[in-house]
Amino acid sequence: MLEIRNLHVSAEGKEILRGIDLKVNPGEVHSIMGPNGSGKSTLAHVLSGREGYEITAGEVDFKGQDLLDMKPEERAREGVFLAFQYPVEIPGVNNTYFLRAALNAIRRHRGEEELDAMEFLRLARSKAKLLKMDQSLLSRPVNEGFSGGEKKRNEIFQMSILEPTLGILDETDSGLDIDALKIVSEGVNALRSPERAFVIVTHYQRLLEYIVPDFVHVLDRGRIVKSGDKTLALELEKRGYSWLREEAGEAQPVA
Amino acid sequence: MTEAVLETKKNAAMKLAGLARREANGEPDWLLDLRGKALDQFQVKGLPDRKVEAWRDTDLGRLKAMDFQSSTRESDFGGVERLEDLRFASLDCPRLVFVNGRFSTELSSDADSLGGVTLGGIAKQADANGSVRAHLGELSKWQDNAFDALNLAMFEDGALIEVQGGIEVEKPIHVVFVNLSNGQNGPFVVNPRVLVVAGESSKVSIIESHLGSGEGSYFSNAVTEIVTGDNATVDHYKVQLELESAVHISSLGSVQERDSNLRTTVITLGGGLVRNEINSVFAGEGGWSELNGLYLVDEDHHVDNFTRIGHEKAHCDSREMYRGILADSARAVFRGRIVVSEGAQQTDSKQTNNNLLLSDRALVNTKPQLEIYADDVKCTHGATVGQLDDDAVFYLQTRGISKEDARVMLIYAFAGEVVNRVGVERLREELDSHLLKWLPRCV
Numbered sequence: 001m002l003e004i005r006n007l008h009v010s011a012e013g014k015e016i017l018r019g020i021d022l023k024v025n026p027g028e029v030h031s032i033m034g035p036n037g038s039g040k041s042t043l044a045h046v047l048s049g050r051e052g053y054e055i056t057a058g059e060v061d062f063k064g065q066d067l068l069d070m071k072p073e074e075r076a077r078e079g080v081f082l083a084f085q086y087p088v089e090i091p092g093v094n095n096t097y098f099l100r101a102a103l104n105a106i107r108r109h110r111g112e113e114e115l116d117a118m119e120f121l122r123l124a125r126s127k128a129k130l131l132k133m134d135q136s137l138l139s140r141p142v143n144e145g146f147s148g149g150e151k152k153r154n155e156i157f158q159m160s161i162l163e164p165t166l167g168i169l170d171e172t173d174s175g176l177d178i179d180a181l182k183i184v185s186e187g188v189n190a191l192r193s194p195e196r197a198f199v200i201v202t203h204y205q206r207l208l209e210y211i212v213p214d215f216v217h218v219l220d221r222g223r224i225v226k227s228g229d230k231t232l233a234l235e236l237e238k239r240g241y242s243w244l245r246e247e248a249g250e251a252q253p254v255a
Numbered sequence: 256m257t258e259a260v261l262e263t264k265k266n267a268a269m270k271l272a273g274l275a276r277r278e279a280n281g282e283p284d285w286l287l288d289l290r291g292k293a294l295d296q297f298q299v300k301g302l303p304d305r306k307v308e309a310w311r312d313t314d315l316g317r318l319k320a321m322d323f324q325s326s327t328r329e330s331d332f333g334g335v336e337r338l339e340d341l342r343f344a345s346l347d348c349p350r351l352v353f354v355n356g357r358f359s360t361e362l363s364s365d366a367d368s369l370g371g372v373t374l375g376g377i378a379k380q381a382d383a384n385g386s387v388r389a390h391l392g393e394l395s396k397w398q399d400n401a402f403d404a405l406n407l408a409m410f411e412d413g414a415l416i417e418v419q420g421g422i423e424v425e426k427p428i429h430v431v432f433v434n435l436s437n438g439q440n441g442p443f444v445v446n447p448r449v450l451v452v453a454g455e456s457s458k459v460s461i462i463e464s465h466l467g468s469g470e471g472s473y474f475s476n477a478v479t480e481i482v483t484g485d486n487a488t489v490d491h492y493k494v495q496l497e498l499e500s501a502v503h504i505s506s507l508g509s510v511q512e513r514d515s516n517l518r519t520t521v522i523t524l525g526g527g528l529v530r531n532e533i534n535s536v537f538a539g540e541g542g543w544s545e546l547n548g549l550y551l552v553d554e555d556h557h558v559d560n561f562t563r564i565g566h567e568k569a570h571c572d573s574r575e576m577y578r579g580i581l582a583d584s585a586r587a588v589f590r591g592r593i594v595v596s597e598g599a600q601q602t603d604s605k606q607t608n609n610n611l612l613l614s615d616r617a618l619v620n621t622k623p624q625l626e627i628y629a630d631d632v633k634c635t636h637g638a639t640v641g642q643l644d645d646d647a648v649f650y651l652q653t654r655g656i657s658k659e660d661a662r663v664m665l666i667y668a669f670a671g672e673v674v675n676r677v678g679v680e681r682l683r684e685e686l687d688s689h690l691l692k693w694l695p696r697c698v
Contacts, residue, residue: 048653051645072652073661081653088650092668101664102654109655141668158654 001026001197002047002067002166007058009039009046016042018222019058024166027194031208031233032201034219035241040201041085043219044170047199048082049075062166076102077109079165083155083172090142095154096124098142099161106162127160131187149180156187167191167198173207185210205237218244283382286391293397294408300401312588312620313559317528318474318502321442338362338433342689343464343494346681349374350429356411356445362431371422372459377413377450386417386452394480394508396534402504406446406478413448416461420454420484427460427490427679436471436498449479453487453515460490460679465505467498467525477505483515485539490518490678496525496689499556506532511571513539520677521560521577523550524689529558535573536565537599548577549673551693552585552617559588566599566632575606578673580666581617582697589621591636597628606636611643611669613697662698667691 002024009017016039024030034040046053047060049072060067067075090098104114115123124138133153143151152172159167169188173181188198188211200211208216208230216232217224218241225244226232282290302319303310338344338352349369352362358376373384381387397403414430432447453459465475475497483489497503503526511517521531535544550558564573579587589608610619623636643665651661670690677683 050649071658072649073655073657076653076655084650084653088644088646090647090650090665090668092671093664098651098656098664099654101660102651102656105655105657105660162654 001063002199003061005059005061007043007046007060008056009042010054010056011042011052015056016053016222017046020219020222020224022217022224024197024199026165026197027192028215029192029198029200029211029213030215030217031213032199032217032219033203033205033233033236036203038219039222040203040219041170044082044085044168044199044201047075047168048072048080073105076162076164077106081159081162081164081167083152083159083167083169085170085172085174087143087146087151087155089144089146091144093142095140095142096121096138099124099158102158103161124161127157130160130190131157132183133157148175149177152176152184153180153187156184160187160191163191165196167196169198169200169202171201171203173202173204181207182210205233208233220244282378283388285388286381289392290408293392293404296397297401297404297408300404302401309561309590313528313530313557315528317557318504321472321474321502323442323444323474324440335362337468338431341433341466341468343466343496343682343685344431344433346427346429346462346679346685348426348429348462348681350431351375351414352431352433353412353414353447354433355435355443356432356447358412369424369428371419372424372428373415373417374428375415377415377448378411380415384415384417387415387450390452390480390482391450392480394482394510394534395478395506396508400506400532402476403478403506403508406448406476406506409444410446410448410478413450415450416459417452418454418457418459418487421456422454423458424460427462427682429462429464432463432465432475432477434465434467434473434475434497434501436467436469436473436501438469438471441471441473444474444476447475447477449477451479451481451489451491453481453483453489455484456486457484458488460492462492462494462679462682465493465495465497465503467496467501470498470500472498472500472502474502475504477503479505479507481507481509481517481519483509483511483517485512486514487512488516492520492522492677492679492682493531494522494524494682494686495529495531497529499525499527499554501526502528504530507534509533509535510538511536511542511544514541515539516543518545518547518678520547520549520673522548522673522686523552523558523560524693526558527556529556531558531560533562534565535563537568537571540568540570542568542571544571544573546573546575546577547673547676549670550577550579550587551670551690552579552587553582553693553697555584555586557586557588559590561588561590563592563594564604566593566595566602566604566629569598569600569602571599572603573605575604576673577608578670579608579610579619580613580670580697581610581619582613584614584616584618586617587619589619589638590624591622592624592626593634593636595625595627595629595632595634599629600631602629602632602634604632604634608638609669610638610640611666612640613643613666659695659698663691663694666694666698
């Protein structure tokens with residue numbers, strides 16, 4: 001589904017990703033872990049099409065297409081979804097109105113019929129219930145005045161409505177208490193299917209107790225330095241990241 | 256007299272006065288006398304230039320360059336169908352229609368159909384109606400403002416809306432000023448005028464539309480006066496969609512009596528050079544005043560909003576919110592003066608002006624001015640000038656919405672803060688469709 005080959009990315013003249021290789025098949029959950037500044041969020045941003053990054057080498061293939069050549073909205077319509085680390089507040093734009101416009105843009109692209117306001121509201125209410133989201137958030141402006149937890153829940157809510165084939169979660173767990181984390185995780189788990197894949201960027205192993213990954217990759221200084229299964233996450237929890245560099249024959253500790 | 260002055264001082268102001276000169280038509284002496292004084296005042300003052308503080312950021316070059324032709328103004332609109340084609344002309348409510356300054360009985364609703372409301376042309380009522388004599392020219396600043404003086408001296412007709420005490424008028428009353436230019440009949444001058452007198456505990460909504468039709472240039476110099484009586488509520492909208500080669504200058508004078516509520520909403524959608532001035536005064540305690548404004552400006556057009564709220568009495572609240580969207584090399588000016596007099600304790604006043612620039616060439620001058628002479632007041636103001644939030648655009652894109660649609664959505668939401676406060680549903684709908692037509696051209 002997603003194949004990243006030798007991806008090099010710079011921002012403001014500084015190389016951040018220095019040759020990433022990653023293959024994600026349908027149905028798989030991949031977790032990307034790593035210390036601060038390792039390039040985790042950059043990878044998520046580049047996959048979703050954010051401006052401000054220069055791709056200096058490499059390619060990304062998504063369902064047989066050149067992902068990097070597509071606009072952000074085209075990626076979304078093809079099934080890429082980014083759950084933001086810091087969801088943006090959009091004053092004056094009603095949550096329901098916005099999300100119906102988004103869903104209908106995607107449905108048009110797929111050649112499906114658009115949902116009218118009533119049909120959409122029914123769908124939105126059922127999904128909101130699933131995520132134990134306060135119904136009043138539906139009619140509020142997007143993320144405006146939402147608490148941190150509500151914002152993250154709103155991201156997963158959007159994902160459950162838009163039903164992407166590839167969900168990229170950028171530190172969705174950061175700042176969540178254990179109850180919110182469980183709800184968010186249940187929302188993601190409910191979406192797991194043989195056709196759908198997830199790339200979960202996280203700083204904390206805790207999330208992976210609830211969303212159990214098939215693969216864990218450790219990103220350090222712009223490269224994937226180690227890959228393994230879920231036991232790698234547990235090892236990272238126990239030993240931190242520095243042993244990976246020692247293993248690689250480097251002496252200096254990780255900040 | 257006019258001709259004598261014309262010979263000596265051949266500036267644009269004199270020309271305007273000379274060309275717009277109207278016939279007396281058997282008006283009462285008091286009105287003729289008032290007009291005479293106003294004309295003298297206009298000729299003494301002349302048109303303001305940028306040395307005048309209140310006009311510092313607005314150049315009247317476009318107006319001064321107009322080569323006004325004598326009154327071959329067309330006033331035959333060619334039937335009601337053509338009027339219905341104009342956006343904002345039909346809002347499903349009683350209306351008074353003026354074509355190039357002249358009252359049109361044919362296009363207007365039956366004036367007798369509303370109980371407790373006197374509706375009609377000012378000119379006809381001047382003799383018999385006490386309110387006209389009591390208030391005409393009282394609230395406008397014709398002694399200071401040359402344009403107010405010009406209007407008072409020269410207005411041909413205008414709308415009188417008088418609501419008796421205790422009457423709540425169910426439907427809004429719509430005053431439509433159609434400025435019809437056929438490309439050959441101009442440039443011409445019109446002086447639209449509205450007088451609203453709302454009696455004690457009455458309630459009324461009024462929409463004033465200034466609409467251009469055809470092509471060509473003209474100068475519309477509008478004056479509105481609103482008296483909001485004790486405990487009365489007036490909701491006033493001014494929608495301006497003049498032709499882009501037109502100059503539109505307007506002035507609204509308002510006085511609010513005790514415990515009254517006034518909301519004015521100034522919506523500027525057209526005109527090449529536009530100035531909207533509001534002078535609103537609290538003359539009694541316990542008043543509430545809301546001043547809302549929205550301006551959409553594109554190409555090289557210039558829009559100036561100048562407001563002054565006079566808190567002369569204690570316990571009055573005012574809320575002012577003006578929002579502007581500027582594209583291309585448009586320019587906008589906002590001046591918001593709030594003057595709190597010595598005795599006006601417990602004043603609560605809030606003012607905001609937010610501007611969205613859609614182009615690097617667009618320019619805004621915004622300046623709040625507070626003058627406070629009382630010591631127990633709450634006054635806040637804030638102005639912003641910014642561009643669309645790129646992060647918000649990207650966020651919407653990642654959900655499948657195209658960049659263009661995302662921009663439209665965000666600009667629309669920005670305007671929505673004002674549009675959503677419009678209390679007349681049909682007007683809100685018309686505004687929405689105008690916005691959705693205008694916005695995509697600007698993103």
